[in-house]
Amino acid sequence: MADSESWRANLCKALIHERRLMGEALGFELVENANFDILIELYLARMERRQVFVWSLCAAANAPYSTAYRKITQLVAAGLILRHDDTNDRRRVEVELTSRGVTVLDNLIRKLAGTRGSPMRLPGGTN
Template identity: 35%
Template sequence: MNEEAVVSLIKDLTSRLSAVAEEFSGRVERVDAPTDAAPDMTVSLAQKARTLSDQRRLRRRSLPAELFHEPAWDMMLALYIAHDEGRVLNVKSLVACADAPVTTSQRWIEHLHKLRLVNRVVDSVDRRRLEVSLSQNGVEAMESYLSALP
């Protein structure tokens, strides 16, 4: 199998997995929706972040990914969502969210750390791994931005 065929296969699989994830996300939202209470018309900041992240994935399915290459923004969205869910991401997971080469993503993690938007700590169980989370500055910056969205 040549390189073009492998790339095409990976893009096709990515597209299919995104479609499956969107379908399950919709099902979860329908199951979680309150049935007897009045619907809550406010959208949480975390839901805004999830919507932005979903829109970015959807955009990559229709248009060339290099048109919208912003690994730092993809990582900030993923970190905010993880923060809302009480999770911490390791570098490998965060790199996967960025849809960028590992070295590029690692440089962005370093830059976000220098800007004091993220914290990096050594995993207490596996000392070879680094855990990354939003710093307080990062949380505040994301909340400021997400609050300003309609």
């Protein structure tokens, strides 16, 4: 993993941890943001080169399974993620970011990094 990719992965892990802390403190139903949780999990998985399946993504969303599944469907419709059957086990459905989803998350992470004093620079030399 390259330095900038490592920094992005660490930021994603910190964001996931912060979301979990907020959920534990206030209750996940009060701080629900399943779309963000799903996208950050998929972005991190892409950097870590690991597969993500619907059932594990639903758990990462910190929401009831039906809600998380509905959010996955919305993100597919928005063109940010895609689902496809696992070629090794047809019972599993893999989920990953589309190229558009990667671009959106790259831009978001760069902007979030700028708010945290990251060494990552935004285009144009500003943070």
